[in-house]
Amino acid sequence: MKTIAVLGSTGSIGTNTLDVVRGNRHLYQVYSLVAGHNIEILTAQILEFRPKLAVVATAEGVNLLTASLEASGLPRAEWPQLGWGDKGYLDAVREPQVDTVISAIVGVAGLEATYEAVCLGKRVGLANKEVLVSGGSLVMEAVRRHGSELLPVDSEHNGAHQCLRAGNRDQVSKLILTASGGPFRKTPIRDLAFVTPAQALNHPTWKMGNRITIDCATLMNKGFEVIEACWLFDFAPSQVEVVVHPQSTVHAMIEYTDGSVLAQICATDMRMPIQYALTYPDRAEAPVPKIDWSKAREWEFMPPDFAKFPLLKVAYQCLETGGSATCTLNAADEIAVEAFLQGSVGYLSISEIVQETLSRVPCRTPRSVGDILEVDRESRACARELVKARAAGTVTA
Numbered sequence: 001m002k003t004i005a006v007l008g009s010t011g012s013i014g015t016n017t018l019d020v021v022r023g024n025r026h027l028y029q030v031y032s033l034v035a036g037h038n039i040e041i042l043t044a045q046i047l048e049f050r051p052k053l054a055v056v057a058t059a060e061g062v063n064l065l066t067a068s069l070e071a072s073g074l075p076r077a078e079w080p081q082l083g084w085g086d087k088g089y090l091d092a093v094r095e096p097q098v099d100t101v102i103s104a105i106v107g108v109a110g111l112e113a114t115y116e117a118v119c120l121g122k123r124v125g126l127a128n129k130e131v132l133v134s135g136g137s138l139v140m141e142a143v144r145r146h147g148s149e150l151l152p153v154d155s156e157h158n159g160a161h162q163c164l165r166a167g168n169r170d171q172v173s174k175l176i177l178t179a180s181g182g183p184f185r186k187t188p189i190r191d192l193a194f195v196t197p198a199q200a201l202n203h204p205t206w207k208m209g210n211r212i213t214i215d216c217a218t219l220m221n222k223g224f225e226v227i228e229a230c231w232l233f234d235f236a237p238s239q240v241e242v243v244v245h246p247q248s249t250v251h252a253m254i255e256y257t258d259g260s261v262l263a264q265i266c267a268t269d270m271r272m273p274i275q276y277a278l279t280y281p282d283r284a285e286a287p288v289p290k291i292d293w294s295k296a297r298e299w300e301f302m303p304p305d306f307a308k309f310p311l312l313k314v315a316y317q318c319l320e321t322g323g324s325a326t327c328t329l330n331a332a333d334e335i336a337v338e339a340f341l342q343g344s345v346g347y348l349s350i351s352e353i354v355q356e357t358l359s360r361v362p363c364r365t366p367r368s369v370g371d372i373l374e375v376d377r378e379s380r381a382c383a384r385e386l387v388k389a390r391a392a393g394t395v396t397a
């Protein structure tokens with residue numbers, strides 16, 4: 001039986017993870033649940049999965065969770081231990097009983113606990129892409145040093161992981177990551193200045209958290225995935241190609257040196273890669289719709305429009321720059337996306353704020369989680385200033 005810690009249990013990946021657990025209670029037990037602020041969902045998860053530890057983002061959240069558990073009627077003797085903040089996140093993964101950690105907090109808030117799990121040699125199912133985008137060098141060095149297993153949950157990387165099992169790594173020439181193209185694939189470039197958060201949140205194929213959904217609309221998400229893939233599978237940026245595939249059914253392809261291309265194909269359902277990260281190297285029945293091959297279907301593939309989606313190109317440039325550039329890229333994007341969702345800046349300002357932040361924050365070589373968090377803080381502060389200038393109308397976008 002696997003004993004699991006779920007970082008980000010109340011989010012899209014977290015709830016899907018618990019759905020996989022729900023279907024296989026004889027295989028998995030939940031040791032710890034880590035949430036941010038959603039006390040209602042966390043309380044329901046505690047009542048159903050009975051973890052030993054439940055963690056929220058703030059001390060105030062612990063008070064709210066205490067009140068919620070009291071109201072639920074669960075006898076105190078059956079309550080989990082309650083924790084909060086960074087120490088709580090670390091406690092959630094440190095318990096020796098925990099052998100598998102699903103890392104699904106959004107943003108760098110999940111970096112330290114994920115790094116700790118890697119350093120403790122645990123299996124980590126990695127959904128939180130900011131971990132490798134911000135701290136790829138440090139995290140992968142720790143994976144090698146501690147012999148931990150880092151299994152990608154992101155569907156494209158999970159697909160690549162599966163395709164790579166079919167051949168020798170030194171006979172691989174290229175990784176092809178597919179992108180849905182987002183809600184603005186067919187929007188003329190001149191209309192992008194007027195798109196709204198509601199339109200940007202209307203993803204054509206996936207239901208995900210707000211940040212990643214906006215990142216899909218700008219193709220920043222695909223840029224993050226290119227960065228993540230280079231770290232995970234040791235590819236040079238030039239070996240990772242992005243192809244727009246609006247049906248999101250082929251998740252990734254690996255081209256071998258003889259020109260043969262292997263694809264991983266699956267319905268758009270995150271429970272498949274989540275379960276793979278739990279069962280690897282085995283497979284098991286998954287609660288995922290199977291593709292009906294008796295029905296005719298068309299799958300399209302086309303190159304991305306780098307002029308319309310400049311952040312994809314910026315991601316490649318940051319990879320080439322190296323050091324802390326990708327950390328700044330992530331931090332600036334998070335602030336710009338937040339400002340767009342709040343209506344403080346327009347859609348086009350997202351890429352402008354990101355590029356301006358990159359030009360202002362000096363690039364260096366982070367050597368610890370503390371160094372990465374310092375670059376992250378500095379980059380956010382810079383991006384916030386740029387948002388403020390735009391919101392005040394001193395910059396037109």
Ligand SMILES: NC(=O)c1ccc[n+]([C@@H]2O[C@H](COP(=O)([O-])OP(=O)(O)OC[C@H]3O[C@@H](n4cnc5c(N)ncnc54)[C@H](OP(=O)(O)O)[C@@H]3O)[C@@H](O)[C@H]2O)c1
Pocket residue numbers: 007008009010011012013014034035036037038039056057103104105106107109127128129130153154155206207208209210211212270
């Ligand atoms: N959704 C997908 O299909 C998908 C696919 C590939 C990769 N990913 C990646 O997986 C990660 C999670 O994505 P998601 O779509 O599941 O996001 P989401 O639905 O927004 O969920 C984010 C989770 O993180 C928690 N959280 C946020 N800030 C926190 C903090 N400071 N401390 C502790 N917990 C915090 C949230 O808690 P509360 O809700 O309780 O505040 C929630 O549980 C992201 O990095 C995303 O890029 C997602």
